Amino acid sequence: MYPNLTPPLVVLLATAAGLLLFLVVRGPVLRRLAARQISRRLAEAALIVVGSTLGTAIIVGSLVVGDTLNRSVKQDAYRSLGPIDERVVTADPVAGELVGYALANLRSDPRVDGVLTTHTEQAAAVVDRGGAQVAQPRTVVWDTDFALAQKFGDGGAASGLVGASPKAGQVVINDALAGDLGVRAGDTVTFYLYGKPTPLQVIRVLPARGLAGAGLSGTVNRDAFVAPDMLMSAAATTGTVWPRTVTLVSNVGGVESGNVHSDAVAAKIRETLAPLSAAGTAVETPKKDVLDAAKKTGDTLGSLFLFMGSFSIIAGVLLLVNIFVMLGEERKNQLGMLRAVGMKRSRLIGGFVLEGAAYAIVASAIGTGLGIGVGRAVASIASSIFRSWSQDGTGLDITFAITRTSLVNGFAMGLLIALLTVLVTSARISRLNIIAAIRDLPAAGGRRMRVRWLVVSTALAAVFAVAAVFAVARGRGADTYLMPALALLFAVPLLARCAPTRFVYTGAAAAVLLWCLTASLVRPNLYDDSSMATYIVLGVLLTFAAVFLVSENQSIVLRPLRPVIERPTEAGLATRLAVAFPLARKFRTGATLVMYSIVVFTIVLITQINAIISASVDGQVREATAGYSIRVDYNPNAPTTDPATAMRTGSLGQSVVAVTPLTIATAGATDPGRRTTAPLHAVAVGLAPQALDTGFKLQRRLPGLETDAAVWSLVGRDDRYVVLDPSFGSGGGPPGEAFRAGDTFWLSDPTTGRGQTKTIAGVLQNGIPFYNAGFSPATAFPVVLSATAVRDQFGLQAQVSSAFVRVAPGVDERQLRSALQGRFLSSSLVATSIKDVVQRMFAGTRSFFQLMDGFLALGLVVGITGLGVVMIRAVRERRRTIGVLRALGFRSGTVQRSFLMESSFVALEGILLGTALSLLTAWLLYRNSSAFSGLEGGFAIDWTTISILVAGTFAASLLVTLAPARRAASIRPAIAVRVDN
């Protein structure tokens, strides 16, 4: 992922490596110092490496998820397209023949290595198994000439159609169809071609690759190859319908390398076919579309995980800062001495950087390996979730992939973040008072900022204040949160000159916290841009501000604990010590608190969003189905009685209350949200005027239209108005409101190029039932308009090929679906339970949130490791104090208890802070974000998951503290109290 980032990252990495090498070669003292510090406490060095490893692991894991999804989607190109780069599909057989002739000349083009014209039709394939029928209504039948196909592209080897063409009465099928029907060579399969049952003998089963896996919309196609021109002959008997003529073009090169010529070849095809455009000759670039979709899917999912992982990365950075600040404190005396004997500050920094770089390099290398495992685990769970999202059950087969680019990028990002953290922290540590450091005196605190820095800071505050005004006025995204917070942050030094620092810090933190919690009340459209950055900025600002506020006011927070702390018992004293040390080490405690709260905040927020969605599933299903139980999709070319009419007659008439036919046409559209300039795949779904007010609920309506009925009425009488699904044009990521009712976009017919500007009259609450209508691809976004409008714009391409079915009360829906498929087998009818689809989509969404939670839980490892490191350091630092306490009469068990209580205090405070902030944020989102508007089920809190998270994190925190606490308890007072440790 992100190949464009590789060059700058490599340059930065090389620069850093050069500087480090310079330090190693030119600084023998620094080199020795760093090496000795590392080898002095190997176990601790190992712990630092473990803590630092996770940041890189999360980055690499996210990139590997992107690579894997990219590769997996690309598999569709290999499986269902093979050598096919461009295709022209025509419904009119005469136009189809003309296209074939016109494009035959392309064979002389050096960029093209194959042109093949063939016919295709959808049919039901049926086998009889001991009296029971096994059917596959979505079979794609081709009458391709195998001899010609074998010359198509890359020397013909990629076509997949090996052997001779089947003769009359014979069929070659691919393994996908053979698997569905359970047949092999020699068996007989009956195909319903244009309503007529045609038994054919299977002579070969081919792997579904190349032309043998080709289709016009699906990712997994069940293909059957009949004798050349058999489809045309079969259609001729009806005299009314014809198979679609498809002219396929193969570019020079392999599956992916041929794609580079796609734009040029497609342009040439369009130019060649310009005179035929009126006849409906759409030029498609399916491979380019699939490869683009692969990149988009990989990038979207990869960056989603990277963004989510950024909370854990921030926690990892804080861990590194904390570790180095503690190292600095521990070595204060040494550093003071080094400065005293003449070592420059820059060399002191160099020594620290060398030591940090050693940890960072090892951690990044291990993290890269670990990240591959994380990516693999996430991808494999994601694959089952994607499968559940697919309506036809084919889903996405995950092919694990790692690119060198991702590994280099992940390693470089992890290492550079670590090095930068170490550098900045070292620079801060090196600013020490030599005498105070040598004599172990407390550093003089409260040093005032220099005037020039005060001026710079105040100027920046003013700049950000102005930026904040514009950001709030725009009212969208991360800037609204960030700019006012930055303005306040830079104003703090000035304010601190006018008022007591505690007052200023408390006020600033409280103001940022309040703004983050209430900004969505002031600017309700804050989340409409669907940007992850908004959520990241919000999460970071909330947790940092809250932790700062709490850290500055711990005495108030702990007031309720006073009776326990002041108990004149050993336990009371242990409690007093347990809170006294974290309170005294404000920075260290604050950093640990942020590590905990930022990760817990994110996990609880995702859990809560999941809980709110889960609580609304019943309502969502009701709204999505609008009372319809079943959607039927069928081949309109089968010359049987129109299923939409036939369903209401005969034996089925008693089970079916209403049938709403859908007029379907393949369409192209621009993005009304202006998120992309690339054309979107769409499917125009036309509702008959009498069925327009179907009960499908709208979440947004054109201003002035007070009711849903008014919107549907407008759509019925005015072709310029349409209704869209809220996810129209979305490429993934958090929900938002990219477009509104009243926005316009361009809707076109890809076969003729004719287009019209459409105005959004309303936005559906849930458009799931309209996806895949009429066997349209899952990636095509539905545009709902009147049937008349569809027919007017799309002409012959518009066909009634789907219908919503309302079932009579008490009817067994499963049995009815089965009966419908059996009754209309010749029409290749597929009956789908709308409720099942909606529920499956929600189940998939919930699983995805759970996967996110699992991924984010990696961040908890960072926090828990951080606490472990802090406690190990604490034992070392407090050896003498522990010795004194033991000498004064503290039992070893009390020392242990005190340490455990201390870690419990920090962990619990962080966990509770994160949880409380998250619940509050979730509630505010629920109340104000358009993503939750109209959801039934109320604000549900998933106490079970939250309790497990809190208890699990707390238990793990105690577990990592157990060893240091035991070590503290076993310290021998006689040794600990000696002056020289």
Place this chain on the structure above:
Amino acid sequence: MKTPLTSETAGTLLQATGVRKVYRNGAVAVVALDDLDFSVERGELVAVMGPSGSGKTTLLNCLSGLDDIDGGRVLVEGRDLFAMSDGDRTQHRAQSMGFVFQAFNLIPVFSAAENVELPLLLVGVPSRQARTRAVGMLERVGLGHRVAHRPSEMSGGEQQRVTIARALVAAPAIVWADEPTGNLDTKMAASVMDLLCELNASEGQTIVLVTHDPGIGERASRLVTVRDGRLVSDSRKPPRSRVATPVG
């Protein structure tokens, strides 16, 4: 307030016999205390002196029960320290002993009053009463104005006074002081010694202090010299010589 030492209350407070302590570092074993016999009478101010590495601090650590011994017996107020469990020994320390260390060793995150009240709270004195007594003791050592200050906000001499206050506040039977003036300048050292001598003289507080400073040793009622883990001399002085001397 402790009753001044009289002939009725006098007696052996600590009796150590055949105490042996060996430090082992791999194959190397160093005998720090070698079959040492030692006793402390109530009300004594004992100075333990000797060259570096002679075993002075080890003697203090072993006799106070801070460290284990490899042989012998230590009776404090008639109770065998090393026959007790670690818990009982700890409790015994809380009730009967006070400590003053060279490096002060105050709890850095506690104020002076909180540090001083610590031993009282450990023996179950109610908080309010513990605080009153701690403040009283701080006033006694001249730090009534530093009650709420943390160690980092005090000078070395003040910190050592807090340590002394902490050592005495629970009225222990014996106070162990390991180089109590080692980290102080001459003036501060004299002031701290004045305090210790005054407490010993006026309240009969038993104090055993380890020092390498002959001037301090001179002010003790009894001077013990240790060399190579053995007592090589033990001399008592008349009480008169322990009166505080002007600091100059």
